[in-house]
Amino acid sequence: MTGVENSRAAAAFVSPAALVSLAIAAVPLLFILYTSLGGAALSLEAFENLLTSTLFRRSLYTTLEISVSASLISLVLGYVVALHLARQPPRRRAVYMVLVLLPFWTSILVKSYAFTVILGREGVINLVLSWVFGTQVALPMILNRFGVMVGMTNYLTPFIVFPVLASLLAIDPALYRAADIMSARPMRIFFTITLPLSLPGIVAGVSSVMVMSLGFFVIPALLGGRQDVMLANLVDFYTRETLDWNMAAAIGVLLLAMVVLLSAPALWMRRNQLAGKA
Amino acid sequence: MSDAFDLKDPLKRRYRRFGTALACLVYAFMLVPSLIVIPVSFGTQHEVRFPPREFSFELYQIFFSSAAWTGPLLQSLKVACLTTILALATAVPAAYGIVRHDFPGKKAITLLLMSPLVIPAIVMALGLYLYFSYIRLTGSTLALVLGHTIYVTPFVIVMVAAGVQKLDPNLEFGATLMGAGRYRMFATVVLPQLAPSIMAGGLFAFLISFDEVVISWFLVSATTTTLPVKMYSSIQWEISPVIAAVSTMLTVLSLVVCMLTAALQRSGRGQ
Known part of the structure; x- marks a missing residue:
């Protein structure tokens, strides 16, 4: 394959993804930059503020x-x-790896919710502490x-x-x-x-x-x-x-x-x- | 590091046991949030409690019988499926092109394709929000699908590129010598061999899109709310016990995807 031929083949494979990324990733970043400069005003006012x-x-x-x-x-x-x-x-190791991979793949919302159940005012930890000490414990966690x-x-x-x-x-x-x-x-x-x-x-x-x-x-x-x-x-x-x-x-x-x-x-x-x- | 011979030293053994004990604590810390939602989800709607006082499927019944939850669920399924299709269609050939070819601007294009790995989701979300507001796309399902596609593309490229690197280039060369055109060679020689990586990449793309909350939070409208967005606002405002049921189902989904990709990678290695 010649160099030109090679580039042309590569272009055929890579360009769809590259075009989508340009349109949906690069352009929005430019939009942020443009907006941060106050649009056409090109001022640094927002940064000063x-x-x-x-x-x-x-x-x-x-x-x-x-x-x-x-x-x-x-x-x-x-x-x-x-x-x-x-x-x-x-x-x-492959077995123990699952113990890392499952939390890795668990949704951040599931984790956040789980921590409200564990650490909340009437959560698991406070419940256990209340039971151990025999009084109402409500640590803010x-x-x-x-x-x-x-x-x-x-x-x-x-x-x-x-x-x-x-x-x-x-x-x-x-x-x-x-x-x-x-x-x-x-x-x-x-x-x-x-x-x-x-x-x-x-x-x-x-x-x-x-x-x-x-x-x-x-x-x-x-x-x-x-x-x-x-x-x-x-x-x-x-x-x-x-x-x-x-x-x-x-x-x-x-x-x-x-x-x-x-x-x-x-x-x-x-x-x-x-x-x-x- | 798995050397058994040095364990005769009692000092070493003690250190090792201490290390294992610490590691177990950290494993527990990592796993507990994923697992604790399961028992809670079989409680009742009147109290969020671990362990629940009585066992019931009440929370699941509420989830599946209220449109406020099933609507977002269907929307998330739709967005995740469309995202997976679009991401695979663009990222699989891109991964192949990047691994097999040299071309001018390769570094810049690779950087562009992989950039969503580093750019904070909140920045992408803001950019997409400003951009889509400008072209009047905010709130549509298309906006969600496009945003998610950009977000999952690098993951698919990494998975598929690893698969391409394991292929024997001589097969592709042979097919080309026999007169197969570029696309025919790709479709009949490369794609079938890549099936396990493509499946794994597709599963990742689906799961990441299905769980994605930040970009969606900026792009949804009242009619296109996804499950994670519904969950996010629900945790923020009311903490409905139904979230435990949703969480359990999401954890099971993560577990299934995690197992499937592990199996796919093993089968890919066996070839």
């Missing part, structure tokens, strides 16, 4: 705070599971920061497990054997072999989880309170409640910029890995 708005600044801070802490907690939880999975023989954190870490943990497991499985077993022969202690093995060599998985996992949590909408809306309004909820508020589309679009542009910046390390890591392999 955002930066002086207390509501926006508080919600930006809340978003960063929740995203960072939820990502770190899910990293710890996911790492524990990935370590356990990596130790299993392949057959048993939803519609506050605690509820958001539980819901988010629950949702994000599987997304850490997959990349970390992949890099744990890529570690050469000979290293462990060598460490064992040298009678290194478990902690030392973990900190000199396991942890550094799983770094690519950690970076990939944490950055994808951060990217996801910046845009979280359902969990803060259903499990959070007034203090836990994240940027995505603010977009919803401006779009549908106050009909201030310029503000909503400006937040959208900022969210997009943050996401692009954050996914850079993962992309960079992958390119380095590919370069290393070549």
